Amino acid sequence: MHQDSVLSALQLAMIAVVVVASLAAWLIAVFLAARPPHRTSTAANARSRDEETGAAVTELRPDAGHADKAAA
Numbered sequence: 001m002h003q004d005s006v007l008s009a010l011q012l013a014m015i016a017v018v019v020v021a022s023l024a025a026w027l028i029a030v031f032l033a034a035r036p037p038h039r040t041s042t043a044a045n046a047r048s049r050d051e052e053t054g055a056a057v058t059e060l061r062p063d064a065g066h067a068d069k070a071a072a
Contacts, residue, residue, distance in 0.1 A: 007015075
């Protein structure tokens with residue numbers, strides 16, 4: 001066996017470490033991407049946007065549409 005063609009134990013260990021670390025990073029990335037979004041953060045973001053724009057929620061009375069018909 002030629003000495004030049006054989007990888008040293010350190011080189012083989014480094015290859016194994018890089019492969020295992022890459023696989024772990026990929027699995028973590030897939031796990032984080034597949035998580036459902038948090039409900040609380042979505043509600044908090046919606047609340048802060050409404051407060052910034054000054055949006056107000058108004059409720060219509062059930063008989064509000066009939067006021068025009070009664071006046072006519």
